[in-house]
Amino acid sequence: MTSEFDRRSALRAMAVLASTAAAAPLLGESALAQTGPAGDADTLFKAGKFDQAGRAYEKILTTDPGNVRAARQRGYVGLLSNNFPDAEKYLTTAITLAPQDKDANRLLADCYIRQDKFALAAPRWQAAGQENTAKLFAAFRGEPYQIHGDSARVPWQQLDPVPLVEASINGGPPKKLSFYTRVGPLNLSEKTAREAGLQAVAKEQHEFEGKLVWSYYGVLDSFRLGDLELRNIPVRWSDGEARVGADGLIGTWILYHFLTTIDYAGRSLILRRRTPGTARQARAAAERAGAEQLPLWLAREHLLFSKGSVVDSGPRVAGLNIGGTGEMLAGMTQETAKQLRVRIDHDRPLETSAGGQFLTTYPCYPKEVRLGNAIAKDSYCYANDQPALGREGFDVLLHFSHSFYKPYHVTLDFTAMTLHIAQGPAT
The missing domain is CATH 1.25.40.10 (Tetratricopeptide repeat domain)
Known part of the structure; x- marks a missing residue:
């Protein structure tokens, strides 16, 4: 059964598995036809x-x-x-x-x-x-995603293997949650969902890496993150326990309700109401930091994209896999790496998983990957055999992963649909 929430991406993140930016095409017809x-x-x-x-x-x-x-x-x-x-x-x-x-x-x-x-x-x-x-x-009654409070700056409890922040579920004690822009709704571990008294309004069984897994969907009364509280929001949970030391995973659906800054350099998650005033402040801070304004696109409910480059490719569509885990800075297809004369180390394959399927990737070392003014040179990336045309229906040159963002802070403006990335902590 096809997942509504890209549940495989959620399980992949929770299981500390590498992700890719490619999957089955969204549209039934081929553009080239x-x-x-x-x-x-x-x-x-x-x-x-x-x-x-x-x-x-x-x-x-x-x-x-x-x-x-x-x-x-x-x-x-x-x-x-x-x-x-x-x-x-x-x-x-x-x-x-x-x-x-x-x-x-x-x-x-x-x-x-x-x-x-x-x-x-x-x-x-x-x-x-x-x-x-x-x-x-x-199943929803009343206004969803009710926001109480104006802003929150939540410190990270750790950076690796995944960033962790503390949050309260239905008024309970603090839980350690990670975040990842490859998933949509708030995802919780089975134990956390049970402790919060969640009731499923829908469930389904699917295969993940050869095992049958049940996923459940429900409505969460309260989610508190720092000085902000969200009420009446979608949530999912699955059989089994998370293996990243986290009690859950914050997805893009929560992030896009705010003017969001993911401050890797400052080790904090900053959420502000989406207002003209907060947008002006964010733009001014970005200008002071010398950040280039980049486009932001949102596809298939939760997947983020902007423009990036590899070596001399020029700016092209790039995936933004913010959060998650991994030592690699970016990922691309082997075809892309070969076309751009990026060295691939075929002697050191990495057997991993994406979308619930096993696959093999290889280390590669581009001379440069770039997202606006954010640059990494001679960095550790990986190349896989997945097609460049993903289920979004457009070509994706590469995706930037967890380790790429570590020297920077990234601000996502879901009203103007722009992105700013700048070096150092957010002010």
């Missing part, structure tokens, strides 16, 4: 030229207003940048033209959950064939 204007638009989208692709899809729709794919893709372009009016307009058009289009329904469901419109999201998840996700969002 198209010709003419549609092919041009798809090629632009695949290359990560989203603004240009959006205009190209709009041009198709002016002459072919019944083109489901163009409407769906134009809505997807809007969703990547949290442009909700555009996303809703075009995805609704796609669903009106093709009510059974699962991809369009899933994208519109994502659009609604980002706005905390859970009642509208539930039927769209149902139409997308995601029964358990539909049950979860239909």
Whole structure:
């Protein structure tokens, strides 16, 4: 059964397993299979030229207003940048033209959950064939993600093997939680969920690395992190105990409700309400620190992307795997490494797992990887055999991992959809 929350990524992180930025394509058709204007638009989208692709899809729709794919893709372009009016307009058009289009329904469901419109999201998840996700969002009563407090600066209890912060679940004693932008909702260990008195509103069984695992989904009354409290939020937990010394994992769904700074250099997680005032302060701090403003894209409910480079590749779409674990600074495909003449050490394979499947990766040593003004030279990375075209439907050059961020602090603005990364602790 396909996971609604990328549960395999959650289990992979909790099991201290390396992740990759590639998986099965999101869209049913291959962009390369198209010709003419549609092919041009798809090629632009695949290359990560989203603004240009959006205009190209709009041009198709002016002459072919019944083109489901163009409407769906134009809505997807809007969703990547949290442009909700555009996303809703075009995805609704796609669903009106093709009510059974699962991809369009899933994208519109994502659009609604980002706005905390859970009642509208539930039927769209149902139409997308995601029964358990539909049950979860239909179970909510009242306003989800109620925020109490204005900001929190939470110190890390440790940096490696994973960052840990303390949080309270349903008013209980402090628990040690990590965070990872490769998962969506708050994930808890089975023990922590039981102690918090959580009740499942949906459950499913799936295979992970040859074992059958039950996952459960529920509604958490209270999650307190420093001086902030979130009430009425989605949560998941699984059979078995976490093996990273953590009681749970904070995912992107919590992070994107705030102006979030993940301060590796200062060993703290900083969350502030998303207001014009906090945004101005963050921009001013970034300018003082000499940070370059980068685009921020959000795909498939929780996966973060910006623009990065390897050696002389030039800026291209890059995954932001913030949190998690690992000594490597970045990951890429072997094909990418070979094209950019990056040295791969085939004599020292690393047998690991991604998406619940075993795979082999190899150390590689690019002369430079870059994210804005953040640079690592002659660094330890890895190369794998996964395809560059991920399930997001666009090419991903590389992804930046846990160890890359250690000298820096990263600020994620989910309103302006921009990212700033600067050296040293956040002020």
